[in-house]
Structure formats: structure tokens, C-alpha cells
Amino acid sequence: MAKITVRKDASLLVEGDDVTVVDWNGKEYPLARRPFTLCRCGASTRKPFCDGTHSRVGFAAAEEAVPSSTDRLA
Numbered sequence: 001m002a003k004i005t006v007r008k009d010a011s012l013l014v015e016g017d018d019v020t021v022v023d024w025n026g027k028e029y030p031l032a033r034r035p036f037t038l039c040r041c042g043a044s045t046r047k048p049f050c051d052g053t054h055s056r057v058g059f060a061a062a063e064e065a066v067p068s069s070t071d072r073l074a
């Protein structure tokens with residue numbers, strides 16, 4: 001089972017052994033370590049992975065989980 005944690009003003013922390021990250025062609029990105037983090041600020045030079053740049057650019061995201069959210073996949 002995978003767990004994805006939305007970190008405050010930072011990346012997405014992905015935990016779990018049965019997780020792969022693929023591009024739009026289905027090609028797998030090599031995972032050097034687990035857990036790993038995915039960029040959500042858009043500033044990483046190692047996308048889709050986080051490289052810590054969010055701290056330098058002052059990334060701020062206020063969203064929190066809302067139990068009754070009806071959001072759909074984009």
C-alpha cells in the first residue's frame with residue numbers, strides 16, 4: 001500500500017514499496033531511494049522529483065484535506 005503525504009509548503013512524500021512513477025508514455029523513472037518526494041511547487045530541476053528548491057522560492061500552499069471534498073482527477 002502506498003501513502004502520499006501532502007507536506008506543508010513542500011513536496012509530496014511518497015511511502016510504500018509497491019509504487020512506480022511513470023511518464024506519459026508509461027516509461028518508469030528510476031527510484032534511487034524510498035521514501036521519495038515529488039515536486040508540487042514546479043521549481044525543481046529534477047522533476048518530477050523534489051530537489052528542495054521549494055524552500056528557496058518560498059513555496060506556500062494553504063490547502064488542507066477536506067473530508068467532504070468532491071474533487072475529481074484533472
Ligand code: FES
Nearest residue numbers: 039040041050054
Ligand atoms: S516541492 Fe520541492 S522543489 Fe518543488
